[in-house]
Amino acid sequence: MLSRITKSGQLDSAAIALSALCMVHCAAGIWLVAGIASLGGILLAPWVHEIGFALAAIMAALALGHGVRSHGARLPLAIGVVGIASMLMAMTVPHGSAYEYALTLAGVAALSVAHLLNYRAARQN
Template sequence: MVQTVFNAARRTTLDRMAIGLSALCVAHCIASAVLLALLSSAGALVDSHFHEIGLMLAILLGALALGRGVMRHGLMLPASIGALGLGIMAGALTLPHDLDGMLWSNEVVWTLIGVALVALGHDLNRRAVS
């Protein structure tokens, strides 16, 4: 019994890490939008390399955790929702992130939608594995 609980917790570690990365992304998006609305000199927080590296980490964790989940429980829904979210996040990188007096840009809105879908996919995957 104890070994089964330990194995279930270990199997969901990647999903938990990915959900944590999603939370960091949300915090970054909100903080960047607020800071950019207040200070035009805060542009270093939205450097495109930072976003590209974050997306690469999200894709790597998503492929590992969601792919592993499909192999374990055979359900495609969590992986499909996560992949849709990653695609939306990738598409959001192509949008301009200048605010032009707005608090939220289209890039921020689409990124947050993508992040929410990725987190949902990982949560569904974690629940299906445990």
């Protein structure tokens, strides 16, 4: 079943959508904190970031790992590892800092590129 999902690109597409949602969350978080403090507090809680990171890491491991096995392209996996590492580093710096936003957005962008490359490599086979 995993082979069918990854070959069709559904997992990579879902991972890219999760990355986009993360970027929107980061950008909107600034406005939520400034405007609607109670709602912003819920959406910016640490557990939201931890769950999002866990989902991203699991989806990356499944999709990019399967990609290496099926089409042999290692570049998507390498870029994905850099993205996951950047997102993990973002969780170690003070919450709400410029470093957190920069590391998170760089990681999410790298991971999105990795999934896009993985999707394209799968289509070429």
